[in-house]
Amino acid sequence: xxxxxxxxxxxxxxxxxxxxxxxxxxxxxxxxxxxxxxxxxxxxxxxxxxxxxxxxxxxxxxxxxxxxxxxxxxxxxxxxxxxxxxxxxxxxxxxxxxxxxxxxxxxxxxxxxxxxxxxxxxxxxxxxxxxxxxxxxxxxxxxxxxxxxxxxxxxxxxxxxxxxxxxxxxxxxxxxxxxxxxxxxxxxxxxxxxxxxxxxxxxxxxxxxxxxxxxxxxxxxxxxxxxxxxxxxxxxxxxxxxxxxxxxxxxxxxxxxxxxxxxxxxxxxxxxxxxxxxxxxxxxxxxxxxxxxxxxxxxxxxxxxxxxxxxxxxxxxxxxxxxxxxxxxxxxxxxxxxxxxxxxxxxxxxxxxxxxxxxxxxxxxxxxxxxxxxxxxxxxxxxxxxxxxxxxxxxxxxxxxxxxxxxxxxxxxxxxxxxxxxxxxxxxxxxxxxxxxxxxxxxxxxxxxxxxxxxxxxxxxxxxxxxxxxxxxxxxxxxxxxxxxxxxxxxxxxxxxxxxxxxxxxxxxxxxxxxxxxxxxxxxxxxxxxxxxxxxxxxxxxxxxxxxxxxxxxxxxxxxxxxxxxxxxxxxxxxxxxxxxxxxxxxxxxxxxxxxxxxxxxxxxxxxxxxxxxxxxxxxxxxxxxxxxxxxxxxxxxxxxxxxxxxxxxxxxxxxxxxxxxxxxxxxxxxxxxxxxxxxxxxxxxxxxxxxxxxxxxxxxxxxxxxxxxxxxxxxxxxxxxxxxxxxxxxxxxxxxxxxxxxxxxxxxxxxxxxxxxxxxxxxxxxxxxxxxxxxxxxxxxxxxxxx
Amino acid sequence: xxxxxxxxxxxxxxxxxxxxxxxxxxxxxxxxxxxxxxxxxxxxxxxxxxxxxxxxxxxxxxxxxxxxxxxxxxxxxxxxxxxxxxxxxxxxxxxxxxxxxxxxxxxxxxxxxxxxxxxxxxxxxxxxxxxxxxxxxxxxxxxxxxxxxx
Ligand code: FES
Ligand code: FES
Numbered sequence: 001x002x003x004x005x006x007x008x009x010x011x012x013x014x015x016x017x018x019x020x021x022x023x024x025x026x027x028x029x030x031x032x033x034x035x036x037x038x039x040x041x042x043x044x045x046x047x048x049x050x051x052x053x054x055x056x057x058x059x060x061x062x063x064x065x066x067x068x069x070x071x072x073x074x075x076x077x078x079x080x081x082x083x084x085x086x087x088x089x090x091x092x093x094x095x096x097x098x099x100x101x102x103x104x105x106x107x108x109x110x111x112x113x114x115x116x117x118x119x120x121x122x123x124x125x126x127x128x129x130x131x132x133x134x135x136x137x138x139x140x141x142x143x144x145x146x147x148x149x150x151x152x153x154x155x156x157x158x159x160x161x162x163x164x165x166x167x168x169x170x171x172x173x174x175x176x177x178x179x180x181x182x183x184x185x186x187x188x189x190x191x192x193x194x195x196x197x198x199x200x201x202x203x204x205x206x207x208x209x210x211x212x213x214x215x216x217x218x219x220x221x222x223x224x225x226x227x228x229x230x231x232x233x234x235x236x237x238x239x240x241x242x243x244x245x246x247x248x249x250x251x252x253x254x255x256x257x258x259x260x261x262x263x264x265x266x267x268x269x270x271x272x273x274x275x276x277x278x279x280x281x282x283x284x285x286x287x288x289x290x291x292x293x294x295x296x297x298x299x300x301x302x303x304x305x306x307x308x309x310x311x312x313x314x315x316x317x318x319x320x321x322x323x324x325x326x327x328x329x330x331x332x333x334x335x336x337x338x339x340x341x342x343x344x345x346x347x348x349x350x351x352x353x354x355x356x357x358x359x360x361x362x363x364x365x366x367x368x369x370x371x372x373x374x375x376x377x378x379x380x381x382x383x384x385x386x387x388x389x390x391x392x393x394x395x396x397x398x399x400x401x402x403x404x405x406x407x408x409x410x411x412x413x414x415x416x417x418x419x420x421x422x423x424x425x426x427x428x429x430x431x432x433x434x435x436x437x438x439x440x441x442x443x444x445x446x447x448x449x450x451x452x453x454x455x456x457x458x459x460x461x462x463x464x465x466x467x468x469x470x471x472x473x474x475x476x477x478x479x480x481x482x483x484x485x486x487x488x489x490x491x492x493x494x495x496x497x498x499x500x501x502x503x504x505x506x507x508x509x510x511x512x513x514x515x516x517x518x519x520x521x522x523x524x525x526x527x528x529x530x531x532x533x534x535x536x537x538x539x540x541x542x543x544x545x546x547x548x549x550x551x552x553x554x555x556x557x558x559x560x561x562x563x564x565x566x567x568x569x570x571x572x573x574x575x576x577x578x579x580x581x582x583x584x585x586x587x588x589x590x591x592x593x594x595x596x597x598x599x600x601x602x603x604x605x606x607x608x609x610x611x612x613x614x615x616x617x618x619x620x621x622x623x624x625x626x627x628x629x630x631x632x633x634x635x636x637x638x639x640x641x642x643x644x645x646x647x648x649x650x651x652x653x654x655x656x657x658x659x660x661x662x663x664x665x666x667x668x669x670x671x672x673x674x675x676x677x678x679x680x681x682x683x684x685x686x687x688x689x690x691x692x693x694x695x696x697x698x699x700x701x702x703x704x705x706x707x708x709x710x711x712x713x714x715x716x717x718x719x720x721x722x723x724x725x726x727x728x729x730x731x732x733x734x735x736x737x738x739x740x741x742x743x744x745x746x747x748x749x750x751x752x753x754x755x756x757x758x759x760x761x762x763x764x765x766x767x768x769x770x771x772x773x774x775x776x777x778x779x780x781x782x783x784x785x786x787x788x
Numbered sequence: 789x790x791x792x793x794x795x796x797x798x799x800x801x802x803x804x805x806x807x808x809x810x811x812x813x814x815x816x817x818x819x820x821x822x823x824x825x826x827x828x829x830x831x832x833x834x835x836x837x838x839x840x841x842x843x844x845x846x847x848x849x850x851x852x853x854x855x856x857x858x859x860x861x862x863x864x865x866x867x868x869x870x871x872x873x874x875x876x877x878x879x880x881x882x883x884x885x886x887x888x889x890x891x892x893x894x895x896x897x898x899x900x901x902x903x904x905x906x907x908x909x910x911x912x913x914x915x916x917x918x919x920x921x922x923x924x925x926x927x928x929x930x931x932x933x934x935x936x937x938x
Contacts, residue, residue: 702919
């Protein structure tokens with residue numbers, strides 16, 4: 001790799017100071033002061049038909065401007081999922097409907113001059129319900145008598161196995177070779193079911209939107225979204241507003257993690273403003289964020305593995321049942337990622353099958369969440385691999401090293417499975433998984449610490465690990481584009497559709513452009529995600545930005561460089577080949593005459609053959625090179641209470657060249673801690689009537705700064721030829737390994753396998769009790785004589 | 789009702805309702821840095837200083853601020869800028885929604901002149917949730933900042 005000045009160097013984020021200093025940045029900071037305040041009436045029932053709704057009293061309340069119910073919206077089904085078009089999610093949602101399908105589902109909204117009036121008006125809306133029998137157990141959803149979506153006109157955009165009469169939002173099946181046959185021939189097999197829970201994203205900025213009509217009589221939406229262009233498209237379709245009448249602006253976003261890869265308040269704010277011609281604002285309360293946005297898809301995963309006695313994995317069978325909740329957003333695509341970004345880790349199998357159903361239930365909708373199905377699959381597979389290793393009498397690391405994917409290799413799954421459609425064949429041009437595993441072993445001290453050490457009367461320390469892969473964008477589907485514009489005095493604007501949601505994409509994209517054009521990052525003024533002013537980008541999801549948007553920026557910078565060289569040559573009266581490009585200046589190689597970028601740009605603006613230099617380039621992937629990671633955890637666990645603590649989490653990551661090593665580290669560490677939350681404590685719980693129990697931060701515990709003692713993060717030296725400056729994406733991979741690594745560490749400490757997330761002390765204790773009970777019955781002690 | 793306070797060193801008269809919360813008042817009076825991440829005093833986003841001590845403004849009645857000195861991050865701009873440099877060096881700044889609140893708690897800590905270990909610091913800041921960073925980079929940046937400030 002040639003020496004870089006900006007890329008892969010220590011560069012501070014371009015926006016950190018203004019944010020820390022509290023300058024206006026986020027969506028609500030830009031709401032007009034006079035904006036109407038919107039409040040939403042939400043369903044108290046898990047499933048009901050609205051027989052009658054009377055808003056007259058609410059509308060009569062002084063200070064109330066408008067009340068909207070389902071009668072005020074065109075009856076167009078859509079999906080809130082912000083994805084490529086046509087969407088692989090069923091169109092099964094109406095802006096407001098005469099049915100409510102979970103506790104928290106929207107019934108109506110009020111727009112008033114202040115919050116208190118809006119809240120008071122909500123209480124005056126009269127609703128008569130016909131309460132229906134809800135389906136809350138996703139294992140009983142398929143074919144249940146209670147049909148959650150019986151409405152006409154809902155549909156799939158292309159075949160996804162949509163079968164609403166059976167409560168099936170989507171279904172999938174694929175098989176390579178003959179799995180049953182290979183399993184029956186296998187010398188050693190294991191089989192187990194795993195359950196993963198609903199996890200809440202809890203971005204600290206609640207979902208926020210404001211709307212206004214501008215002086216051109218166009219609808220302008222500010223939204224804390226990950227997908228501004230998809231928001232514009234979906235609003236236009238659902239509300240029948242021509243696309244050219246809508247502008248969506250994404251200001252600074254206070255975290256997304258997939259929870260903002262969808263339409264949330266936008267429909268209501270848009271309609272309020274369209275009808276009243278007045279600005280409006282809607283900020284979800286924290287309770288609404290918990291109750292009525294998204295969670296991760298809960299799943300049951302049945303995993304069967306077969307191997308030869310000497311530890312060659314021959315077959316993997318993976319059946320999944322996924323709970324999409326009330327609406328089928330991201331239903332199929334999340335499910336497919338559970339297979340497509342997990343199973344290729346062990347690519348040397350003779351047969352592999354991945355299949356299952358994604359069912360509707362009457363709980364909040366599931367949706368996109370960092371990892372996007374891969375976390376669920378990883379927990380099941382990487383737990384199962386440890387189980388298989390034990391049965392084989394092998395070290396689990398040795399089993400992985402023998403079977404895992406390596407550089408130059410492929411898997412048939414890549415070609416079979418895409419996101420919603422067929423995939424794309426690819427070879428692993430960059431895969432340093434082997435290094436990641438070895439280096440991780442060193443960093444955690446695996447040899448000395450595996451499986452466990454006694455460190456006191458009741459305390460043990462143990463280690464556990466897992467490997468993971470993810471992707472870099474969605475090939476042939478998601479496009480990103482960038483415009484670079486030269487200004488006088490020789491600085492640039494970089495306009496990107498790419499969506500910075502706090503991950504630092506504005507900074508790393510500026511680095512890529514600045515590197516190619518040989519200027520400091522400060523000379524690259526970034527503006528992102530405004531449907532009027534920036535070129536298109538699918539948005540911040542599927543680990544797209546570094547790879548897809550980054551490649552678009554890189555292409556644009558290269559084209560700009562050519563244009564500059566041509567202009568410099570013309571100005572100096574030589575041929576372009578005679579010009580040596582030095583970023584801030586151009587040298588005539590023949591006579592060493594120099595022209596500065598500043599002079600060239602000033603001349604182009606004011607003096608000679610005046611023109612605006614501006615280039616736009618776009619990029620879509622033709623493959624999705626996976627980042628890889630090995631995650632190792634050391635825990636300290638109390639044998640009596642089952643309570644445990646993370647001593648260190650070691651991540652060794654191959655994401656190609658890191659454009660910004662510190663920001664990449666931030667992506668990994670943030671992902672790891674979010675994954676540890678999922679592994680250890682986080683659990684969206686609903687009561688028997690479908691009401692959310694974990695509706696605030698007191699009941700839904702995310703990790704705090706004192707919960708994880710130490711994170712150790714390193715990057716493998718790796719270069720992805722197809723990526724910008726050798727980079728792959730890094731946004732999701734960090735979250736994948738903690739659930740399995742924790743479960744494996746607990747097993748290595750106490751010999752109990754926890755097969756449902758989160759791995760809580762209660763589950764550990766009851767597993768211990770069961771295990772000891774069995775041992776007593778058989779008059780046995782654990783194999784190494786420990787008193788458990 | 790009207791109350792008089794000092795915000796960031798300037799005398800301010802706020803016209804409020806008796807049940808108004810300080811987070812809402814400050815936002816209404818254009819202190820844009822004051823934002824909310826919850827409504828159960830659990831996240832730390834809305835932290836401000838009242839007479840030098842960190843307080844969640846989402847649970848503080850504005851009426852109680854009569855005669856008190858309030859500091860928002862706008863009032864410690866230079867300090868915030870320097871802290872941001874350390875955050876930048878450690879890659880600790882992501883979405884930033886938690887940052888102004890943290891800056892104020894750190895500022896209060898600095899004024900107290902107490903010395904802190906990493907573990908103390910992690911406990912001291914436990915009221916500041918951050919969903920992006922994983923915390924370690926923040927803690928490192930804050931330690932550097934406090935070290936520099938001495
Ligand atoms: S908004 Fe005040 S603590 Fe969360
Ligand atoms: S940086 Fe996003 S919450 Fe802390």
